[in-house]
Amino acid sequence: MLDRFYPIVDKTDWLTDLLPSGYRFVQLRIKNQPEDYVRPEIGRAVSFCAAHGITLVVNDYWRLAIDFRSPWVHLGQEDLVEADLPALCRAGIKIGISTHSEEELETALAAQPDYVALGPIYPTKLKQMPWAPQGIGRIAAWKRRIGALPLVAIGGMTLERAEAAYAAGADAVAVVSDVLQAPNPEERARDWVRATR
Numbered sequence: 001m002l003d004r005f006y007p008i009v010d011k012t013d014w015l016t017d018l019l020p021s022g023y024r025f026v027q028l029r030i031k032n033q034p035e036d037y038v039r040p041e042i043g044r045a046v047s048f049c050a051a052h053g054i055t056l057v058v059n060d061y062w063r064l065a066i067d068f069r070s071p072w073v074h075l076g077q078e079d080l081v082e083a084d085l086p087a088l089c090r091a092g093i094k095i096g097i098s099t100h101s102e103e104e105l106e107t108a109l110a111a112q113p114d115y116v117a118l119g120p121i122y123p124t125k126l127k128q129m130p131w132a133p134q135g136i137g138r139i140a141a142w143k144r145r146i147g148a149l150p151l152v153a154i155g156g157m158t159l160e161r162a163e164a165a166y167a168a169g170a171d172a173v174a175v176v177s178d179v180l181q182a183p184n185p186e187e188r189a190r191d192w193v194r195a196t197r
């Protein structure tokens with residue numbers, strides 16, 4: 001179900017805008033919005049993705065993911081502290097977990113996730129983070145540690161940088177700015193789909 005191209009969007013409307021590109025796996029990552037805004041966005045995203053055969057990952061909002069039956073959630077290390085993993089498991093929801101250090105990787109693996117994300121591979125302008133860029137070499141080290149568990153590379157990724165990430169062992173490349181900030185986001189997403197499928 002995890003696709004090699006893993007776009008991340010900040011509004012449900014992007015799901016429609018990018019649809020002609022043929023993307024198959026997507027994360028809805030809404031930050032700094034009241035629950036009154038987030039709840040209907042997640043509801044619409046779940047319905048839209050189900051209707052179009054797209055696999056949705058809901059970032060952070062694991063309770064809403066359960067309420068709306070999203071197939072996946074993505075949790076950071078802070079999210080993991082308060083998330084009810086048994087409840088997510090009972091709901092049949094798959095889990096992706098962020099990692100930025102070996103210690104975080106061990107914490108993530110203890111939670112038995114369905115993928116592990118490593119970042120930031122390159123500098124990113126999207127959010128401030130205390131970690132230096134990991135570099136492509138770290139992808140290979142993570143893959144050696146996690147084996148068959150899918151690995152997602154994130155942070156400053158572009159289509160031009162993706163090939164090296166896959167070659168180093170990434171199963172998927174997650175991307176925000178390279179698609180959403182492109183002059184034509186749908187065309188850029190289509191380029192990713194063509195290059196990765």
Ligand SMILES: Cc1ncc(COP(=O)(O)OP(=O)(O)O)c(N)n1
Pocket residue numbers: 027029059060074075076077078079096097098117118119127152154174
């Ligand atoms: C695929 C993927 N990898 C990492 C993240 C970051 O999650 P987190 O550390 O919880 O930070 P926020 O995205 O919540 O700001 C992600 N969302 N997706």
Ligand SMILES: Cc1nc(C(=O)O)sc1CCOP(=O)(O)O
Pocket residue numbers: 098099100118119120121123124125126127154155156157174175176177178
């Ligand atoms: C949301 C996020 N998490 C990261 C991590 O390293 O955990 S990097 C990142 C930002 C990804 O955006 P862009 O593709 O624009 O760099």
Ligand SMILES: [Mg+2]
Pocket residue numbers: 059060074075076079
């Ligand atoms: Mg989070």
